Amino acid sequence: MSNDERRKDFTTLSGLPVKRLYRSADLADVDYDRDLGAPGGYPFTRGIHPAMYRSRLWTMRQFAGFGAPEDTNRRFHYLLEHGQTGLSVAFDMPTLMGRDADHPLALGEVGREGVAVSSLADMEVLLRGLPLDRTTTSMTINAPANVVLAMYVVAAEKAGFPRQALGGTAQTDMLKEFIAQKEWIVPPQPSMRLIQDMLVFGTRELPRWNVISISGYHIREAGATAVQELAFTLADGIAYVQAGIDAGLEVDAFAPRLSFFFDCHVDFFEEVAKFRAARRMWARIMRERFGAKDPRSWWLRFHTQTAGVSLTAQQPMNNVVRTTLQALAAVLGGTQSLHTNSLDETYALPTEEAVRLALRTQQIIAHETGVADTVDPLGGAFFVESLTNTMESAAGAYIRRIDELGGMVRAVEAGYPQREIAEASYAFQQQLERREKVIVGVNEFVVPEEQPIPILRIDPQVERRQIERLREVRTNRDARRVEQTLAALRQATEQGDNTMERVIDCVKAYATLGEICDVFRAVYGEYREPAII
């Protein structure tokens, strides 16, 4: 057998070196109790629960949202009927930016990339007939998260579900918006101020609600490496914990209800190592840096989505295979919930058939493969433990750099993570061009002619109907009450009072999303990004 190797250097997708063989000597510095621990025990490297999936499988939570609220409501009922166990709402671009469906910037965007929600009336339709006390709802909403959370609470209460019974998450992670996803309203500092209001409100009023979902997904999808995703996400988490403490909350009063959201890309072991390192790092950050005492504050609980960015328009059936491998890595990494992408998502939002196949992928992993029957099956593997250590030390170096810059809010204002990601994504694209990295069907194994696949079409009438409903809402509501509640919100914002109850009053009066966000725009100004390429 030859000792020659296929390449001069082997590296992970993120560029970390990979050796030919890992041995016990690579783990000489690892102390089992200190660095791994038992599952369910500090530092939780092997999982946050002692029995993991033997006691409860991960939540299968497919992100969905398109068209009018009626369309998405129907998709939710469909997913629940097919065995999905949690809901996840995608909002359209105008909603994400705090704009009503009839705003000039909303032209052509209404209902296209998520569901359009401009007022409480839309939220009521979106949630119609859903068992909000038995299912948890995750909402990918950030800049106007306070308004959309208020709409959710009010609509649920009107449907007979008290706020204490509501379980779920509003993403509310603005730092990653400035870093990567880029849907914003006001600048970073006032954004953090509004998040503090939500943290305080959520901690006191919504005992089953996760107040922030600290998200690496968008950071990764914007071109970051696995190390950058890990580091920037945890650094964002540090900033939110500090914000909660600065708002006067005890760390253990809110930290157990922070959750995380990661990408799962296609480099299998690197992703498993990332999840394991994330748990260990967060446990140490919470205990050592913030002095948290409740073990639940040390837990890094996370949702995972397979990597949309890894899917290809070419030979789209191959995406099922990519997604399967990514989902398996997420499960072996110990995720608490999972979204599997559909094969058609490089063309459009997924069709019902494509989504069902994606959900079935999770069900096959859960019920047929046996991988969920023992805890952390890759734990102790020389390579996996070594890579977990490498991820931790590389991400730790980034976090120290961000601390030196004065924390993540300052780092974002200085454009630091944005530049690091732009560099990484350009470097990766160049590797593809040189074929140092292979994407099957794109830069290797290409076929000249391909069969088109069926795709979901959004009815262009959705935009017109949403605008009509919005006009009806504006006509039928009590205009004086709208004016009064908006004025009260403006006053609370200017005085620096907690704004959440005032936002709820506005929502109850059927003030629209755009009108409410205009108050924040007027008081704080709008964010403009320095264009970095």
Place this chain on the structure above:
Amino acid sequence: MSVAMAQQRIRIVVAKPGLDGHDRGAKVVARALRDAGFEVIYTGLHQTPEMIVNAAIQEDADAIGLSILSGAHMTLFPRVMELLRERRAGDIVVFAGGIIPEGDIAPLKAAGISEIFTPGTSLEAIVTWVRDHVRPRGVPA
């Protein structure tokens, strides 16, 4: 005139119409065009068609590269073309990329978009296309 000199004079506005924040592709393409010797102006995010056309005219651009991943391309791309014609700048070459289904490509080309690059296109293919199809305005191709 040498190829290098002609390229130096070519100015390209890379723009993100619509509200989606997916700017990885736009930035990577902008940087590749810059590295290939073109002058590149990146508008940043959340641009209306009016803002993009204004930028292109003010910057005296020879070409505009549009990127959109939100599904609003059938509304926003034709609107950019319409505004360019209204402003007597219909000779600016417009190319585009993003999440664009196969069936939308022909109508977009009929609306005046010169080329559509879909996911997986190499930077080299885009740079080569721009070299072959964009000339300084007023100079016949």
